Amino acid sequence: GAVVSQHPSRVICKSGTSVKIECRSLDFQATTMFWYRQFPKQSLMLMATSNEGSKATYEQGVEKDKFLINHASLTLSTLTVTSAHPEDSSFYICSARDLSSENQPQHFGDGTRLSIL
Amino acid sequence: GQNIDQPTEMTATEGAIVQINCTYQTSGFNGLFWYQQHAGEAPTFLSYNVLDGLEEKGRFSSFLSRSKGYSYLLLKELQMKDSASYLCAVMDSNYQLIWGAGTKLIIKP
Numbered sequence: 001g002a003v004v005s006q007h008p009s010r011v012i013c014k015s016g017t018s019v020k021i022e023c024r025s026l027d028f029q030a031t032t033m034f035w036y037r038q039f040p041k042q043s044l045m046l047m048a049t050s051n052e053g054s055k056a057t058y059e060q061g062v063e064k065d066k067f068l069i070n071h072a073s074l075t076l077s078t079l080t081v082t083s084a085h086p087e088d089s090s091f092y093i094c095s096a097r098d099l100s101s102e103n104q105p106q107h108f109g110d111g112t113r114l115s116i117l
Numbered sequence: 118g119q120n121i122d123q124p125t126e127m128t129a130t131e132g133a134i135v136q137i138n139c140t141y142q143t144s145g146f147n148g149l150f151w152y153q154q155h156a157g158e159a160p161t162f163l164s165y166n167v168l169d170g171l172e173e174k175g176r177f178s179s180f181l182s183r184s185k186g187y188s189y190l191l192l193k194e195l196q197m198k199d200s201a202s203y204l205c206a207v208m209d210s211n212y213q214l215i216w217g218a219g220t221k222l223i224i225k226p
Binding site for chain 1 (some may be wrong): 147148150152157158159160161162165204208212213214216217218219
């Protein structure tokens with residue numbers, strides 16, 4: 001079945017480092033991908049909607065200059081956390097919309113656990 | 118505004134049946150999802166309902182009533198591994214998922 005690959009699964013780095021997370025749709029084309037953040041014991045929070053070939057749409061309160069999103073192809077979206085600080089430590093999850101699927105129109109990656117020291 | 122309501126926490130006994138309810142008010146409707154999420158992991162797809170009625174998949178079933186803005190997830194023959202959070206999400210008219218806060222299900226022996 002359709003799969004979304006998210007990489008890396010875990011990152012531990014120093015404060016001030018920029019971190020790039022990749023989200024790939026492996027066997028379908030995803031014109032739209034979504035980036036979520038989840039803090040411990042809290043629900044998923046949508047950060048931004050990534051559209052292939054155009055600028056991402058950010059949710060209120062999410063800094064677009066800090067969380068850079070690039071969706072340059074129909075199978076790849078990237079999220080770059082620039083100059084990360086400890087408060088950016090969280091679980092980041094991507095999902096991709098699959099318009100060809102009637103039974104499961106959205107697929108999740110396995111998530112990236114980001115820890116900033 | 119858009120709103121998804123589901124209970125914060127439920128407790129059930131191994132081998133029993135539990136029903137997790139979800140009510141929603143959204144801008145448009147393109148289907149309702151149920152996901153299972155274990156701590157520290159990404160959500161796992163359980164079901165997708167877009168028409169009224171009951172969808173059964175093994176031990177899990179999901180029901181939808183669009184006129185009532187209501188869904189439930191029914192888990193039968195509960196196992197300890199079913200202890201997790203269960204997330205209800207509605208796809209709105211823009212095909213964005215609106216998420217409930219999740220129901221933490223605790224299974225006791």
